Amino acid sequence: MHLFTKLSLLAALTTVAGDALALDNSPTGRALGLLRSHGALASASAHDGFLARDVIVDADGTEHVRFDRSYRGLPVIGGDVVVHSRQGRFRSMSVNQRQPLLLPVRPGRDAKSAIGAAGAAFGARTDGTPESTLVVYARDIEPRLAWQVRLHNAQADMTYVVDAQDRRILDRWSNRETAAVTGKARTLYSGEVALTTNSITGGYELRDPSRGGMRTIDGSNARTSGQVYKDSDNTWGNHTIADVATAAADAQYGAAVTWDYFRIAHGRLGIGGNGKGAYSRVHYGRGYSNAYWSDTCFCMTYGDGDGVHLSPLVALDITGHEMSHGVNSQTANLIYSGESGGLNEANSDILGTMVEFHANNGKDTPDYLIGEEVFIDNVAGSANQMALRYMFKPIADKRSPNCWSSGLGNLDVHYSSGVANLFFYLLAEGTAAKTYSGVNHTPATCNGSKFAGIGRAKAGKIWYRALTVYFTSTTNYAGARAGTISAANDLYGIGSVEARAVATAWSAVSVN
Numbered sequence: 439m440h441l442f443t444k445l446s447l448l449a450a451l452t453t454v455a456g457d458a459l460a461l462d463n464s465p466t467g468r469a470l471g472l473l474r475s476h477g478a479l480a481s482a483s484a485h486d487g488f489l490a491r492d493v494i495v496d497a498d499g500t501e502h503v504r505f506d507r508s509y510r511g512l513p514v515i516g517g518d519v520v521v522h523s524r525q526g527r528f529r530s531m532s533v534n535q536r537q538p539l540l541l542p543v544r545p546g547r548d549a550k551s552a553i554g555a556a557g558a559a560f561g562a563r564t565d566g567t568p569e570s571t572l573v574v575y576a577r578d579i580e581p582r583l584a585w586q587v588r589l590h591n592a593q594a595d596m597t598y599v600v601d602a603q604d605r606r607i608l609d610r611w612s613n614r615e616t617a618a619v620t621g622k623a624r625t626l627y628s629g630e631v632a633l634t635t636n637s638i639t640g641g642y643e644l645r646d647p648s649r650g651g652m653r654t655i656d657g658s659n660a661r662t663s664g665q666v667y668k669d670s671d672n673t674w675g676n677h678t679i680a681d682v683a684t685a686a687a688d689a690q691y692g693a694a695v696t697w698d699y700f701r702i703a704h705g706r707l708g709i710g711g712n713g714k715g716a717y718s719r720v721h722y723g724r725g726y727s728n729a730y731w732s733d734t735c736f737c738m739t740y741g742d743g744d745g746v747h748l749s750p751l752v753a754l755d756i757t758g759h760e761m762s763h764g765v766n767s768q769t770a771n772l773i774y775s776g777e778s779g780g781l782n783e784a785n786s787d788i789l790g791t792m793v794e795f796h797a798n799n800g801k802d803t804p805d806y807l808i809g810e811e812v813f814i815d816n817v818a819g820s821a822n823q824m825a826l827r828y829m830f831k832p833i834a835d836k837r838s839p840n841c842w843s844s845g846l847g848n849l850d851v852h853y854s855s856g857v858a859n860l861f862f863y864l865l866a867e868g869t870a871a872k873t874y875s876g877v878n879h880t881p882a883t884c885n886g887s888k889f890a891g892i893g894r895a896k897a898g899k900i901w902y903r904a905l906t907v908y909f910t911s912t913t914n915y916a917g918a919r920a921g922t923i924s925a926a927n928d929l930y931g932i933g934s935v936e937a938r939a940v941a942t943a944w945s946a947v948s949v950n
Contacts, residue, residue, distance in 0.1 A: 466490045469503035469521040472528045479531045480519050483538040485510045488519070492711075492769060494907055496928070500524040502907045504769070509539045509574045515586070515599065515609075516577030516912045518771070532921070534912040535576050545572060545583055545602035552585030555605040556598035565591045575599050575608050577773065577912045584608055592723065595732065611774035614730035614739075615763035615782065628754060629801035631691050633674065641670040644683075644690050649697045650708045652715025654690045656682075657722040657739060679742070682721060685750040689718040689740055692757025692793075699758070699789075699796040700765070703895070704902050709736070709764035716764060720752060729756050731763035738764075743812060753811035754802050758793030759786040770909035776847040777914035780854030785905055787827060787855060788862045792898045805874035806830045806863055819876035830863045830879040832856025841884035841948040842915055857915065857947050864889075865943040866897035883946035892939045900925045900940060919944040 462470070473480060473488060480486075488505040495501050501524065507517030517539075520532040549570040557564065569588040574581055583602040590596065590613070599609040636645040644667040645653040653666045667674070667686045675684030693716070700706040707713045718738045726741025729751040738760040743749045763786050766772055772782035787808050795804040802811055807825035810816055816823045825835075832838035838856030839846065846854045863881060868891035871880040891897070900922055907928075908921030919941070926937035944950070 465493050465495060465501045466503055468523060468526050469501065469505070472521050472523055472526075473505065473519070473531075476528055476531065480533050481535045481538050483509065483540060486514075486517075486539065487511070491518075492906075498524070500529070500928070507535070509541075510543045512543055512572055512574050512583075513586075514539070514574045514576050514581075515584075515773070516575065518910050520907065520910065522907070530924075532908050532910055534910050534917065537581070539574060539576065539581050541574070541581055541583060543572070543574075543583060545585070547585075547600075547602055547605055549585055549587075551605060552598075552600040552602065553587050553589075555600045555607065556585075556587040556589055556596075559598060559607055559610065560589045560594070560596055562591060562593070564589045572602065573599070575601075577609065578776070579608070582608060588613065595734075609773070609775055611779060613734065613774075614732055615760070615767075615774060615786070628688065628691055628797075628799045631799075633687065633690055634694065635672055638668070641668055642672040643668045644674065644686055646690070646694060646715065649694055650713050650715030652690075652693050652697065652708075652717060654686045654693075654718045654720060656686075657719030658682075679749060685720045685740065685742070685752050686718075688750070688752035688754075689720050689738070689757060692752065692754050693718055693738070693761065695754065695797045696758045696761045696793045699793045703792070703796065703898060706765070709761055710768045716761065718757075720750070727751070729760055731760040731767075733764070733767045736764070747814060748812050749814055751809070751812050753809055754797055754799065755790045755794045755807075756809050756812070757790075759790030759808070762786040762789035762793075765789065766905065769906040770913065771911045772909060772913060773911050774851060777854065778912050779851030780846065780849070780856075781858055781909070781913060781915070781918055783851045783855035784858030784862070785901070787829060787859050788901055789898075791829065792894065795894055803875045805877060806859075806867075806879055807875065807877060810875070821876055821878065823875070823877055827852070827856065827859065829859040830867075830881045832860055840882065843948070846915070857949065858918065861943050861947045861949070862897060862901060864946050865891060865900070865939060866894045867891040869946075884948045885946055887942065887946050889939070889942055889946075892936050896930070896936055899929055900936065903929060915949045919949050 487508040491506050492504040502522050504520045507514040517535045522529040553568045571586045573584055573586045575584040585600045585602055587598045595613040597611055601608055634646045634648050635642045636647055655666050674687040675681050709716045716736050720740045722739045722741050725744045727743050727748045729740045731738055740751050766785050772778040774782055806829035809826035810823045813824045828834040833840050838853040840860050842857045869888045903925035904921040908924050922940050926940045930936040
């Protein structure tokens with residue numbers, strides 16, 4: 439839900455706008471009133487504006503309203519806030535901004551200068567016209583006026599935050615939230631499955647009217663690029679890469695299973711929660727060994743792999759991973775760098791894995807390995823399968839730590855995600871020895887503790903609620919611990935077995 443309502447925190451509240459606000463008894467109106475009366479908790483200034491981006495109302499009437507912040511009309515990176523209340527009574531607030539904003543908004547360097555600095559960091563020729571927006575950057579540092587610059591080409595799509603006074607790069611992140619494929623593997627298709635398609639004159643198209651019109655298109659540089667796949671007999675692919683429709687069928691199936699998981703497990707209709715189907719494009723690029731989600735197109739993109747180590751990246755858990763990036767972008771919108779970036783990646787691994795367990799497909803058996811199906815040399819059911827990431831033992835990839843440390847945020851987000859991945863595994867499964875897909879999943883804790891898990895269903899509900907209700911764009915690991923405990927308290931009772939289990943699992947990965 440996007441309600442275009444602004445709140446001024448000026449002291450004079452007797453204006454017509456203020457009176458109108460006081461009469462607004464919607465969840466957004468009530469939250470705005472509480473935000474006004476508890477402005478100090480939000481580190482609000484007299485020049486802040488708040489735009490409602492999402493509203494969640496629990497079964498017991500508790501309301502959670504998410505706001506994006508502006509300062510003197512400029513977007514504030516790291517300024518978002520969630521107001522929690524019930525029956526108009528304030529409960530708490532999720533906010534990371536540390537101090538009220540008080541800074542001039544006239545840049546010392548213009549947009550062209552900032553684009554130049556970003557271009558030097560990008561280090562390659564860009565496609566199209568660079569995008570630049572003047573913003574306030576308030577993430578983990580003293581607030582600074584900055585230019586947000588987006589540069590992209592066929593290989594990369596990056597956002598840079600450039601200091602508007604001295605052209606320093608304050609932050610950067612990729613707008614393609616990828617599965618970070620780096621291994622050697624091959625896709626195992628999901629066998630023969632049912633697909634809901636669309637009947638058209640002369641045949642059928644790979645579009646699902648029952649799931650928001652989600653569709654799969656040809657993303658290649660030739661053939662029928664950009665067009666929805668069409669077929670005369672409604673049979674798609676032949677279990678091999680020789681038929682270009684095979685990868686398309688996998689992507690469409692994965693998108694359907696992901697839609698169903700979020701609807702059944704969390705009551706969410708589509709990635710945006712608005713019933714709109716995202717689309718997939720397959721056969722992207724040449725030898726492209728990756729997959730990514732893009733907010734710009736509201737779509738997933740899948741490469742065919744290099745054909746030597748990797749085959750098409752349309753495995754079920756990768757599809758769930760990419761679409762879960764979209765869910766994050768519509769809710770907490772965790773910034774794709776530092777600890778929040780690691781949590782962003784972990785969120786997709788966690789929910790993508792939950793999609794795989796929900797499907798329970800006999801050809802792609804569920805497990806806590808990420809993307810093992812795309813490794814060509816893997817043998818299904820073998821004990822030593824390679825994977826992109828190992829949620830039960832992140833360090834198995836030799837790059838992702840099991841345990842939190844103060845330098846975690848300096849790692850690539852695909853590696854700093856490991857701590858949250860292990861947390862989720864421990865919360866769901868505990869520390870006992872288990873085997874999935876022929877692979878020993880026995881984990882180790884950072885503090886030597888032993889305990890039972892609470893099950894995947896409960897763990898998934900806790901994580902999803904924390905993401906959609908308590909996490910903000912700059913939530914770090916300490917904030918994730920607090921948010922998931924709050925979510926467990928909401929779902930299962932304050933001090934419940936589940937809430938205590940969340941705390942225990944975080945402590946087991948050194949997030950205390």
